[in-house]
Amino acid sequence: MDIVLIRHPAVAVDAGICYGYSDVALAEAPELSAAALAMRLATLQVPPPRVVLSSPLTRCATVAGAMAGDFGCPLSVDDSLKEMNFGTWEQQPWDAIDRTLLDGWAADFHHARAHGGESVAQFVLRVQTWLDAFAQTRELSPAYVVTHAGVIRVIASLALDVPVERALNWSIDMSGVVWLRRYDDSQPWSLVRWNV
Template sequence: MDLVLIRHPAPAVDAGVCYGSSDVPLLDAAGASAQALAERLAELDAPPPQALWTSPLQRCAQVAAPLAQHWRCAYHVDARLQEIDFGSWERKRWDAIDRAALDAWAADLQHARAHGGESVAQFTTRVGQWFDGLTAVGSSDEHVSHCHVVTHAGVMRALASLALGVPLQTALGWPLGMAAIAWLRREGTSGAWRLVHWNA
């Protein structure tokens, strides 16, 4: 199974603003961004997907729709692929958030919820539920042996952590640009995942 993860292109948000689960628009035209992504994936020799999943947030879904049309593949919107919900911190500048609250969150990254949104543990659980469902289907249905996902940096890191068995804290340190591509492959005999490309 090939799982190709695509980070959404740049959103129309000022630098330094927390926008996790906020439904912010794309900075550039979705169609042109989708075409550029399709060309890059072709250059990487990524297999075309049998199915494409997307976060419902417009910065992902508006790119996923023309990609699905381009590949003529099944298209699924799933809320479990949304970025983490930062609660009361959403749409605030990071440097305007109370320093003590940020420090408390960093000190207990898995479980702290100073913002009232999701903890990292809650976030990774919901992403993991989607991943478990995908791998269960992929084990029994050859028609989803290749799938693409248009989603967010946090989701991509969580999925890489789950698939590769690396700590999330490690994956959080991996660079991941806007419109970046990460390609994971599960070997047929062993069932183990390996990383083909990261931040391509």
């Protein structure tokens, strides 16, 4: 079973802005990004998808739709694949968020939610529920999943049995690809490629 996680391309948002759950536009046309991704995936010898799955946010869904059209496979959009909801911090510069609130989040990393959005624990549970359901659908493999850096890191954390705090520090470029594989249900997931 192959799952190919693709981070959305660059967005038309200034650097340093918190935009997790917010719906923001891409910096360039999704068709161009989809074509570039398809060429890179072919070069990496990633098998073509049976399905393209996506976050419903524009920065993912438009690229996923173009990819599904190019590959002639179904597109499935799922709210579970959205980035973490940062509540009142959304669309705010990270530097403008009260330092004591950020420190409180760091002190209770899994459960703090001073912003009123999701806690890390809630976010991880949402993504874990999605991954558990996906893992039962072998007929969807290989699947391309166009989503967000946080979602990709949590999926990798869960699949590779790595603490989420550690995985959240792993670099994923815009349009970065993470390829995971599991040979059968009795085997653990393995990492084929990270951030290529």
